[in-house]
Amino acid sequence: MKDETKFIHMGRPKAGLGTPVNREITRASTLLFEKAEDLYRADVRGYGRHGSAVHDDLAKIFIELERGAACEFAPSGLAACTLAIMACVKSGDHVLMTDNSYGPVRYFADTFLKQMGVTTTRFDPRIGAGISDLIQDNTTLIWLEAPGSLTFELHDLPAIAKAAKAKGVITAIDNTWSGGITLKPLTHGIDISVHAATKYFGGHSDVLFGAGICANEKLGKRVTASRKQIGHHTSPDDAYQILRGARSVYMRFAHAEASALSLATWLEGRDEVLEVLHPALTSHPDHDIWARDFTGGACLFGVVLKPVSEAKVLAFINALKLFGIGYSYGGFESLCIQCDPQLNRKVSAKFDGPLIRFACGLEDAGDLKADIEQALPRLK
Numbered sequence: 247m248k249d250e251t252k253f254i255h256m257g258r259p260k261a262g263l264g265t266p267v268n269r270e271i272t273r274a275s276t277l278l279f280e281k282a283e284d285l286y287r288a289d290v291r292g293y294g295r296h297g298s299a300v301h302d303d304l305a306k307i308f309i310e311l312e313r314g315a316a317c318e319f320a321p322s323g324l325a326a327c328t329l330a331i332m333a334c335v336k337s338g339d340h341v342l343m344t345d346n347s348y349g350p351v352r353y354f355a356d357t358f359l360k361q362m363g364v365t366t367t368r369f370d371p372r373i374g375a376g377i378s379d380l381i382q383d384n385t386t387l388i389w390l391e392a393p394g395s396l397t398f399e400l401h402d403l404p405a406i407a408k409a410a411k412a413k414g415v416i417t418a419i420d421n422t423w424s425g426g427i428t429l430k431p432l433t434h435g436i437d438i439s440v441h442a443a444t445k446y447f448g449g450h451s452d453v454l455f456g457a458g459i460c461a462n463e464k465l466g467k468r469v470t471a472s473r474k475q476i477g478h479h480t481s482p483d484d485a486y487q488i489l490r491g492a493r494s495v496y497m498r499f500a501h502a503e504a505s506a507l508s509l510a511t512w513l514e515g516r517d518e519v520l521e522v523l524h525p526a527l528t529s530h531p532d533h534d535i536w537a538r539d540f541t542g543g544a545c546l547f548g549v550v551l552k553p554v555s556e557a558k559v560l561a562f563i564n565a566l567k568l569f570g571i572g573y574s575y576g577g578f579e580s581l582c583i584q585c586d587p588q589l590n591r592k593v594s595a596k597f598d599g600p601l602i603r604f605a606c607g608l609e610d611a612g613d614l615k616a617d618i619e620q621a622l623p624r625l626k
């Protein structure tokens with residue numbers, strides 16, 4: 247059975263006499279017990295912070311999506327990233343972090359991890375098996391993201407996973423771009439896959455939510471322990487919204503994915519454009535890796551414009567009528583941002599022109615194209 251079919255039927259209450267299709271939301275901090283001796287039982291949920299039936303339903307879906315063994319949630323995608331990292335490091339440890347990881351994750355490493363006595367080395371996302379040379383005696387985690395935020399490089403995941411396993415290092419990936427739909431990192435040997443479910447699963451730009459899925463129970467227990475130590479909690483209402491999003495995520499994803507590829511292909515042929523950063527295009531330097539490891543694209547891609555003043559780039563974005571100006575992606579509405587102000591790489595990504603990013607929503611692709619076309623003269 248395909249995931250899109252499973253996600254309609256999984257994580258729902260059993261039909262009885264007039265049972266609602268969806269699980270009811272249970273809001274609770276205190277959970278009551280009939281008998282005092284049951285309060286400390288390890289096999290039952292003792293307090294609201296540890297989830298609800300809706301969370302359990304949602305966890306099943308993420309575990310299935312990622313072909314994993316355990317799942318934990320966090321109050322945002324960023325919190326899921328930092329939770330996974332904290333589960334894998336202690337003071338004195340060393341993290342290898344891809345240079346193109348989501349900016350706030352790099353910030354977390356440069357500030358919080360540093361304060362806690364954990365050092366980080368950034369590596370070129372295209373390093374492949376060469377990662378082995380960077381692994382130190384105290385390296386406990388390799389942090390990946392594919393394609394990388396803003397610059398869209400891919401990793402050779404099997405090669406990195408093999409090198410990491412040979413030296414007993416955990417690998418974790420931010421899998422937000424693919425939504426777990428077009429990339430299954432755990433099947434390529436990666437240990438933890440993290441999502442900002444805020445994007446496609448939320449789908450409507452109104453919920454922040456994160457998930458971390460582990461390849462095995464042992465690692466899952468470590469992430470659970472960290473979540474309990476930190477005290478992360480996600481509201482049952484938010485979990486419900488993400489679960490509701492999971493029912494239609496495949497259809498919404500496919501629409502936005504197709505629009506993005508069609509716009510990326512068209513933009514590649516435009517005079518104003520130097521390069522389009524979308525791994526499904528044969529011109530992308532990592533296209534072969536994409537063809538080997540991914541089953542599709544996503545809604546998000548970058549465009550390097552021919553050199554032009556910043557004022558003209560801003561005038562172009564301001565002239566768009568259907569693309570909102572704002573962070574994130576995976577919602578029903580299209581977005582566009584100028585990327586250069588947040589492009590601070592240490593060892594990768596230099597472009598010969600301004601970089602912008604499009605996130606396709608659920609509008610008609612022809613309408614989106616017409617909108618970009620009417621704004622392009624602003625670059626002249």
Ligand SMILES: Cc1ncc(COP(=O)(O)O)c(C=O)c1O
Pocket residue numbers: 322323324325327348395420422423441442443444454455456573574575
């Ligand atoms: C790749 C990636 N990871 C993580 C996040 C963080 O997600 P959230 O906004 O839910 O904290 C984002 C948000 O844009 C993202 O693009």
